[in-house]
Each structure stands twice: as structure tokens, then as C-alpha cells.
Amino acid sequence: MAAALPQSDALVLIDGYSPTAPAASRSHNPLFGLTREALIAAMAEMGEKPYRGRQLADALYRQRVSHLDEITTLPKALRDRIAEAGWEVGRPSIAETFRSIDGTERYLIQTGFQTVETVWMPEGDDSAEESAEADEGNAEGKLPPTASGWKRATICVSSQIGCAVNCQFCLTAKLGLQRNLTPGEIAGQVVAVLERHKVELNKNRVNLVFMGMGEPFLNYDAFMAAVRLLIDEVGIAAPRMTVSTSGIVPGILRFAQEPVRPKLAISLNAPNDQVRESIMPVNRKWNIAAVLDSVRTIPFRPREKVTFEYVMLSGVTDQPEHAAEVVRLIRRANLPAMVNLIAWNPGPGIAFSSPAQGAVLSFQQTLLAAGIQAYIRRPRGRDIYAACGQLKRTTAS
């Protein structure tokens, strides 16, 4: 089932990096990231009517402008006054693009002085297992391919630069936590990528996964503010979004209270607390039972399921007895659930090995035989370090 891995180590640099972030613009405040209400308030401060704020919101989030001069719905004199008042569009921009032989693109997106990683994964016809997962719970018919050949696409979004959770198998962990991203920096990754591919959201099907760098639930407020912008202003429906957490219980409890929210994925990654603790130190703070208890507080939508991600590490989590334990664990959890098996993606300086394909298949068979929905996540963009757990601002192999 798992597709053959691209073997090339060569990173393909598509767009050159131009270190153009002008020092002068640093003193300007970004409009991108503000809610419609905040934009209306900013216009009111300048003595302008509310519709000017609405025009700004449309320009930023629907027309995806990257400079004030492009907002032609506003008179030039007003645009000048907005700039004089210290505002700029300030949307994160793509600084570098790496393209995989499988069509995946990995971007370094400029956020202030640092870059953050975002991944674009277009899908053709040949992705039955992933389509089944992403389309789970919606009954849309087949869509025609776009001019560039993709039928649907998934954007993998980062929530922090680096990560503090320190999972032993993850390359992002090696960075440590550099900083939290702002709502504009999180939503801006999506808008920059939509603009690059000229995506028309009413015609093209786009899913978002908050599974890039960082732990979204350790940057909860900014993450949820970005989600609301993406729903209300950019126009992506909440059930098209999935957020993945390593099991930050206070975050899950807050998430359960949200009136509108993405789907949830939990990085289970191990069959029991002992193994989980050895590869995910966060398990010492919130063990599997605590995480499951918090997930049970979520009022699931009809047909909604929680996804359990399970990274398969050879000899550590991929054995037949582990599969049997996962079956028992999922049954006891008594949750609408499915499992996403992820063969470990290697990274420099990490001493695990990828599972044999046979081990992944038989693990899946054990789950399926027990009536548990289980998918194997096809690795995307491994040759450009875009696959799960490989995001570390790599600019060379």
C-alpha cells in the first residue's frame, strides 16, 4: 500500500531566496491577522466608515493582496494615510520553495526575521487511502482536476517555530522552541500558499492539517484565532481542518468547549505508557488515560472521528504485540476513532529505524480485523525533507 519512496537526496530549489525583508518595514504593524472587527476599528480610528474595514478584510483574505497598493477598492489617498498611520499588509511571504518528485512542495515562509515551514501536498487520482481519510465524513462527488493536474490538496501548517515537546523521533524537536507564531503568521502560511497556486476555494478542494512545526495546543490562543480567521475570512470550512496534538490535556479541554473547531488528531505513537514515555517525555505529565479522558469531553459531530496517529518505529512500536495492545486500548477508549499509521521518516542524528513494509501492513491488518478503521499515511516529499517530523528549516540535505 505504501508508495515507493522517492530516493533522491537532492533538494530542488525552485525560487531563489532574496533577503529583501526591508528593515524599514519592521516598524510597521501588519494588517494581516486582524479580524474584520479589528480592521473596522482601525478604520474608525482614522475617521473612516465601517465598510472601509470590510473592504480591507476582503482584500487581505479573499483577494490575497500582498501590498497596500493592490487594494484598489480603497482610494489612493486613503491607502497613503493607512501607510502613514504605520500599517502595512504584512502577510508572511514564501522565501524559498523546494519541490519533490511527488509534487509536494515545501516552503520556507518569512515571518519577521525567521522562516517557518509549510507544505503543499496536491493529490491526483492515485491516493485512495489518503482520500478516504481526508474525505471521511463528507459525501462530495468526484471533482475534475485543476489545470495544474491536482484534484484536491492538503496544506500542512506550522504553529510554532521549533517545538518544546521533545519527542525523541522528531526532527523539529531538535530546534527546541524558538517562538510562538502569531495568528497572522499561522493563517498567512495558508493564504500565501493558496495565492501561489491560485486556488479558488469555491472550486478547488483544500484541506488543512495543523501538523507542521510546533505543538498547536502550546500556542492555543494564536492557533484558534488563526482557525477563526481561516473559517470566517478566508472561507475554509472547519471540518476540512485537522489539528494534531501530542496530548496537551489543558488544550484538549479548551478545544472541547469551542463552538466551531477543526477535527482532532492525537499523536498516540505507542501502545502503552511505558513505551510512550520513552519516546514522548510529555507522557510523564499527561499519560494515555488522561489524554483519552480529555478527548471524551469533546462533543463529536455526527460521523466525526478522532484520529490516532501512530508513528511506527522499527522494534519499538511496530511489533505484532503492539498492534494487539493498540486494539485493546482503542476498544477501551470507547471513542469514535480511526488510526493513521505513519512509517517513521528518518532524520539526521535520530537513532531509530523505519519499519519494514510488511510490519506496517500486518499492523494495519490486525487493526482492521478488529473492526478498527486504519490507514497507512503515504509519505510525502521525503526527498525534500517535507514529510512528517522532518520539518527543520533544512536548506541542504
Ligand code: SAH
Ligand atoms: N506537534 C503536533 C503536530 C506536529 S507533528 C503533534 O505532535 O501531534 C505531526 C505528526 O508527525 C505527529 O503525529 C508526530 O508524531 C509525527 N512525527 C513526528 N516526527 C516524525 C517522523 N520522524 N516520522 C514520522 N512521523 C513523525
Ligand code: SF4
Ligand atoms: Fe513537537 Fe509534534 Fe515533533 Fe513532538 S512530534 S516534538 S509535539 S512537533
